[in-house]
Amino acid sequence: MPWYLYLACKQLFPSGRFPFFTAISVLGVTLGVAVLIIVTSVMGGFGYEIRRMIVETEGEVDVKATGYLSDPQDVLAQISATPGVAAATPYVKGVVGVQANSRPAYPIFRGVDVGTIERVANLARFTNPPSAIANLDDDSVVVSSQLATSLGVHVGDKIEIYSPLLIEKLKNDEVFLPREFRVVGELYIGHQQLDSSTIYGTLRAAQELYGLGRSVHGIYVRVKPDVDEHAVVARLNTTLPRATTQAYSWMESWADFLWVLNLEKSINFFLLLFIVIIAAFSVMSSLLISVVRKTREIGLLGALGARPRDVALCFCAQAFIIGLTGTAIGVGMGFGVLAIRNDLVHGIARLMQRQETLRQFYQFSDLPSHTLTGDLVMTVVASIVISTLAGLIPAWRAARLKPVEALRSE
Amino acid sequence: MSEVVLAARGIRKSYQSGGLRIEVLRGVDIALGAGESVSIRGESGSGKSTLLNLLAGLDTPDGGNLAWGGEPANANRRATFLGIVFQSFYLIPEIDALANVLMAARMVKAPGAAERARAQDLIARVGLAERATHLPTQLSGGERQRVAVARALMNAPKLLLADEPTGNLDEYTGDAVVELLLELCRETQTALVLVTHNAAYAAKTGRQLFLRDGVLNGSNSVDVSAR
Numbered sequence: 038m039p040w041y042l043y044l045a046c047k048q049l050f051p052s053g054r055f056p057f058f059t060a061i062s063v064l065g066v067t068l069g070v071a072v073l074i075i076v077t078s079v080m081g082g083f084g085y086e087i088r089r090m091i092v093e094t095e096g097e098v099d100v101k102a103t104g105y106l107s108d109p110q111d112v113l114a115q116i117s118a119t120p121g122v123a124a125a126t127p128y129v130k131g132v133v134g135v136q137a138n139s140r141p142a143y144p145i146f147r148g149v150d151v152g153t154i155e156r157v158a159n160l161a162r163f164t165n166p167p168s169a170i171a172n173l174d175d176d177s178v179v180v181s182s183q184l185a186t187s188l189g190v191h192v193g194d195k196i197e198i199y200s201p202l203l204i205e206k207l208k209n210d211e212v213f214l215p216r217e218f219r220v221v222g223e224l225y226i227g228h229q230q231l232d233s234s235t236i237y238g239t240l241r242a243a244q245e246l247y248g249l250g251r252s253v254h255g256i257y258v259r260v261k262p263d264v265d266e267h268a269v270v271a272r273l274n275t276t277l278p279r280a281t282t283q284a285y286s287w288m289e290s291w292a293d294f295l296w297v298l299n300l301e302k303s304i305n306f307f308l309l310l311f312i313v314i315i316a317a318f319s320v321m322s323s324l325l326i327s328v329v330r331k332t333r334e335i336g337l338l339g340a341l342g343a344r345p346r347d348v349a350l351c352f353c354a355q356a357f358i359i360g361l362t363g364t365a366i367g368v369g370m371g372f373g374v375l376a377i378r379n380d381l382v383h384g385i386a387r388l389m390q391r392q393e394t395l396r397q398f399y400q401f402s403d404l405p406s407h408t409l410t411g412d413l414v415m416t417v418v419a420s421i422v423i424s425t426l427a428g429l430i431p432a433w434r435a436a437r438l439k440p441v442e443a444l445r446s447e
Numbered sequence: 448m449s450e451v452v453l454a455a456r457g458i459r460k461s462y463q464s465g466g467l468r469i470e471v472l473r474g475v476d477i478a479l480g481a482g483e484s485v486s487i488r489g490e491s492g493s494g495k496s497t498l499l500n501l502l503a504g505l506d507t508p509d510g511g512n513l514a515w516g517g518e519p520a521n522a523n524r525r526a527t528f529l530g531i532v533f534q535s536f537y538l539i540p541e542i543d544a545l546a547n548v549l550m551a552a553r554m555v556k557a558p559g560a561a562e563r564a565r566a567q568d569l570i571a572r573v574g575l576a577e578r579a580t581h582l583p584t585q586l587s588g589g590e591r592q593r594v595a596v597a598r599a600l601m602n603a604p605k606l607l608l609a610d611e612p613t614g615n616l617d618e619y620t621g622d623a624v625v626e627l628l629l630e631l632c633r634e635t636q637t638a639l640v641l642v643t644h645n646a647a648y649a650a651k652t653g654r655q656l657f658l659r660d661g662v663l664n665g666s667n668s669v670d671v672s673a674r
Contacts (some may be wrong), residue, residue: 038557039553039557040550040553042555044539044541044542044550047539047541047542047546048541051540052543052582053542053582057640070460221620231459273604333537334537334539337533337537339505339533340503340533340537341525341526341550341551341554342506342522342523342525342527342529342554342555343526343528343554344522344523410506428549439505439506440505441500441505441506444462444505444537446499446531
């Protein structure tokens with residue numbers, strides 16, 4: 038080990054006593070890194086949960102009809118033959134009026150092909166009972182959990198659904214009665230918007246509600262593993278009739294939301310990086326004081342034959358070690374807090390009796406977390422680099438000291 | 448004469464103080480062979496420490512030539528060619544006595560088993576074998592100075608410069624340190640320049656020089672022109 042590294046370690050962690058100044062410097066970096074890890078992971082978690090929710094309920098690609106698809110079987114066959122496609126299923130989706138126990142609601146009714154939906158979407162994991170979707174018939178529905186609560190319905194109860202065709206019928210002075218459906222299951226995804234406004238029914242029931250005959254509004258597509266969905270979208274848009282269909286990846290469908298999410302994440306990252314920068318100033322200040330206190334020692338090192346460059350490296354090494362140590366502990370602390378994040382959040386909400394507010398205003402019931410490797414690497418590298426740069430000015434001051442003047446220093 | 452270890456000719460040094468230019472050294476000549484010892488005495492402010500710093504290459508003279516072992520003095524050679532003992536010991540407080548001695552070796556390369564053995568030998572030689580793992584704050588002044596002597600000899604230097612090594616010690620301890628210094632230099636054939644106020648210590652060296660009015664005078668002063 039070069040002498041400057043050896044001495045840097047010994048000065049930071051002297052034997053026989055607690056390294057107080059080192060601990061203070063390290064703590065600043067630790068807190069900055071921990072906060073960065075926590076915030077970027079939570080922001081990444083929002084994006085990850087959105088992806089999971091979308092992909093597991095609708096697949097990676099949505100082929101939307103311009104109006105409606107009158108010949109879905111033909112389009113389905115073309116889609117299924119496209120390289121990279123694992124499965125496809127048709128859907129009808131639209132707003133309906135719902136009434137139960139004299140309470141109205143206007144959720145989205147999603148009509149799905151019971152025989153093929155599970156090849157594209159993993160709805161069974163979100164429903165109670167899990168077989169609710171598979172067991173749907175034309176007179177039954179699965180209601181999302183918060184919608185069921187607001188309507189006051191449970192499994193086994195009946196709800197009335199008003200078709201959007203009601204308005205047209207009323208114009209012709211026709212009576213159009215609501216259709217009665219039996220609730221056979223509840224849906225809980227963990228996303229506020231979906232859990233409060235979604236009903237699943239059969240494709241045929243949805244086609245009747247919308248008067249579509251055998252037409253559909255679109256087709257959900259599941260992409261094979263390790264296949265880029267954008268490539269599949271490009272292929273589909275090449276082969277499918279442009280006049281009647283347009284394929285979108287899930288990211289394109291949610292582009293605005295994802296853009297806002299990424300923007301928030303980037304802004305948060307740069308703002309929170311200032312914590313590390315402030316900690317770096319603390320490191321610089323400590324090292325500058327150290328240079329002053331150790332002026333005669335620096336003179337001694339010169340007398341022993343140390344080159345000014347090596348003296349500078351000694352202080353740069355101290356800054357690097359502080360940055361490395363603080364970053365390592367900060368990463369551990371960050372992941373530690375992430376592991377108990379939901380306990381903390383729910384605990385605070387419980388303490389302030391705001392559990393419902395939490396669920397209402399945040400899209401998710403639990404605080405999501407997903408650490409992207411790129412975010413972690415950027416945090417670690419930025420923190421270590423900033424901390425090391427903090428040692429430059431003290432190092433320069435130390436290297437400039439002439440041994441003979443340093444030795445004479447009081 | 449044996450190999451010339453130190454040859455300084457016409458060394459001049461002056462300082463700016465207030466509006467005055469003060470000439471401290473006005474052409475100092477000194478030469479030393481291997482194993483020789485010389486003392487330099489002078490009044491306070493006569494420039495003894497200034498001269499020692501110049502001989503160590505820690506400061507740049509205004510004029511004159513300085514050679515170590517026949518070659519121009521060079522900061523890159525300081526670690527291996529010479530050792531220095533200061534009045535204020537200057538031990539590194541965060542490391543123990545043995546590590547302080549090894550610090551001199553680290554300036555050359557990472558110490559291996561041979562260097563560690565030599566350091567332990569030197570620590571024992573200065574009578575501190577049982578205090579090798581003690582920090583400087585746990586040692587007395589005399590013990591610290593003995594560690595500094597061991598450190599100065601760690602890299603087997605050809606030349607050892609001692610700037611008032613007993614200045615912060617009591618008489619008894621100072622005697623012991625000077626005896627140790629002289630004995631070790633004799634054993635290792637290391638040339639010694641001892642700056643001191645003490646006439647008795649000066650008398651123990653091979654030659655005694657006096658720094659007065661910016662020049663060195665004294666018995667057996669060396670004719671550097673012959674080298």
